[in-house]
Amino acid sequence: MINTLVLPRPIEALKLSSTKFDLSRKSKYSRPRMELTLTQPDDWHLHLRDGGLLQAVAPHSAKHFGRAIIMPNLKPPITTTTAAIAYRESILKALPADGNFTPLMTLYLTDKTSPNEIKLARRSGVVFAVKLYPAGATTNSQDGVTDLFGKCIPVLEEMVEENMPLLVHGEVTDPNVDVFDREKVFINTVLQPLIQRLPRLKIVMEHITTMDAVRFVESGKEGFLAATVTPQHLILNRNALFQGGLQPHNYCLPVLKRETHRQAIVSAVTSGSKRFFLGTDSAPHERQRKECPCGCAGIYNAPVALSLYAKVFEEAGALDKLEAFTSFNGPDFYGLPRNTLKIKLMRNPWKVPESFSFPLGDIIPMFAGETLQWQPCFP
Secondary structure: OEEEEOOOOOHHHHOOOOOOOOOOOOOOOOOOEEEEEEEOOOEEEEOOOOHHHHHHHHHHHHHHOOEEEEOOOOOOOOOOHHHHHHHHHHHHHHOOOOOOOEEEEEEEOOOOOOHHHHHHHHHHOOEEEEEEOEOOOOOOOOOOEOOHHHHOHHHHHHHHHHOOOEEEOOOOOOOOOOHHHHHHHHHHHHHHHHHHHOOOOOEEEOOOOOHHHHHHHHHOOOOOEEEEEOHHHHHOOHHHHOOOOOOHHHOOOOOOOOHHHHHHHHHHHOOOOOOEEEOOOEOOOOHHHHOOOOOOOOEEOOOOHHHHHHHHHHHOOOHHHHHHHHHHHHHHHHOOOOOOOEEEEEEEEEEOOOOEEEOOEEEOEOOOOOEEEEEEEOO
16 A cells, blocks of 8 residues: 655745746655555565574564565575474574564475475474575585486475475576576576476575576466565666675675666566565675675675665556565465565665674675665554
């Protein structure tokens, strides 16, 4: 729901005058204040880490979202249902006492994952998906899958039977493939053959970055193939990595792509398609691990994500489609109920903090120190 709040003008502004107005000047009285009322969003791709970092970042996501799919790429990775349950307890302990945030756990797929583990995961009531990391594709993926078709088909078949979604980091790791082409090659060599072999397997292509991924998702069967989309891949292109010098806090994987790809993703998510939904891929790292000779991949966007999604939809003239993207498409795909609580987004400029401190250092958020136009307001 979109409400427009018109601020009253000063009495002087109501008097008739022959004075010419300078329309190039902005007046705080001339622009209506806008307010969006949204069903509480969920985050369908979130990294909360563990230890002190978990304690620092969990409250930010809990403040903005009702639920989140929690990524399992810890050290060691969350490969069993028992480990997922224990990690869930750690997350709950890190949350504010008065919150209502629900972590939705995932398992980390390996060459050794068994079909029985999928059965245990489904019966647990706390594991909602399995994550495919090609070995070496991203942060803490060294234990990922080395041969999907040779070693994981029995597990994937069991996932079909249990209606358990497969969440895919969609990049090949062949060093001979250009880093900017790895998503496209993964679609052609892995995802298309996988869907042909297991057409009833529910697949989420995570954090898509290319028009190739958009076309692929749009060509699939609705309800069986979908994609999450991050704020950074909607707003930034690969120039953001190098403008004014190397920008480590804009470095993520999959890496940012050309402007033409960004535009294709914006068009897809603002079209109203049910196949795309919110997944921040918020991935915090301590500042020194980003600003170093071999910096970590990941953008911390949890505190600003809703503001940035609203910016994208407003600029596309599609604010009426924002709620479906943030709050409906995700739970509908997972077969979960939509949230019942509401939040508000006010068109009220606010400045993003320069950093967030925790005992081990600082975390730099996306758009640190910059002013954003949409501000979440919570009940």
